[in-house]
Amino acid sequence: MTVPRPEANDVDRRSLHERIAADLRDEIMSGDLAPGAGLPSTARLKERFDASNATVQKALQLLKDERLVIGRAGASVTVRDHRQRTVRPASYMAPAGSGAPYRWLTEAAGGGARAHSTLLEVAESDPPADVAEALRLPTSGRVLLRRQLLMVDDEPVELVASYYPLEIVDGTAMTVRRKIRGGPPTLLAELGYPPRLSVDRVSARVPTQDQYQALRLPGGLPVLRTLRVVYSDDERPIEATVMVKAGHLYEVQYEFTAD
Incomplete structure (x- = not known):
């Protein structure tokens, strides 16, 4: 042969x-x-x-x-010990309890790590096209952007850009450049928009210059990019978040049940 x-x-x-x-x-x-x-x-x-x-x-x-x-x-x-981490998106959807820290921080600390976030930016913004489509914004619609860098044991692990419709968050604590106890999901629930459904779209991409520098990436390895859209009652989109993490250090775990 x-x-x-x-x-x-x-x-x-x-x-x-x-x-x-x-x-x-x-x-x-x-x-x-x-x-x-x-x-x-x-x-x-x-x-x-x-x-x-x-x-x-x-x-x-x-x-x-x-x-x-x-x-x-x-x-x-x-x-190295504890290098690859498993991300379980379902763990972060529900709002944190009253006075509790943001769920991402709780999950990361559960493995014995020291986790914290740095708020980089809070501003009105023109969203990326896929975010605008996910939030069902009108043409030229603007959003509130909250961008932060998540750290574990003093290493940058995830760059997060969250976008919110202005008609929902305008005039609230969300527009102020400071951390929100329990995170935005808790505040959104208090405003009458509890999360009911979260949809993730995950892709592997070459990092942008901003992502490369913020995450201190080595070489030309890809990143994992997740576009997460959160829906409230009546399937109304209330949040779209772009999360970027080093592809060689993470895996994403989804759990399903058979109908």
Whole structure:
């Protein structure tokens, strides 16, 4: 049997050290190389990938830059603890209880991490086209933008831009540049717009310049972009949020029940 020759588009055009890093990255994210586990020795990696010592070291440096592994030249390299985090969108939908912190902070701290948010901007804004469509805005409709950076253990993990119809939030505490106890979902519920349905659209994208800098991203790895639209009674959209996080550090978990 003749094996067909690969087409030009089928060839992996990445350099060898990038391909080695990609295979090891996949093993780390899938758990084959667990937190605290040592990576194979340089000698074994050279044999496995038919690569030089310098090429293997370049691959390992990529993983170090991505904060997936730790180690130094001449020493063993190990997988960092608690690097990949699982995001469960259903955990964040309900408003926080009276006086309770924002649910995202509670969920992140549940794993023993120190979580906090930095409010970057609160202003009227022209929304992106997909946000305007999700909120069913009229042509040239404007929204209130609240943008923040979420941190875990002093590392930036998610850039969040939330958009609200002005007719709902105008004149409320939402328009003031300060944090809201319990987060916007709690205030929206108090205003008579409790969340009833949340719809996520998740895509992998090349980060923008702003996202690259804010999240301190390494190299050219993609980000996970989630457009979340929250609906209240009568299927009225009350919030559209764009959340961006490093694609190599997170996975998203959705849970469904069979009807």
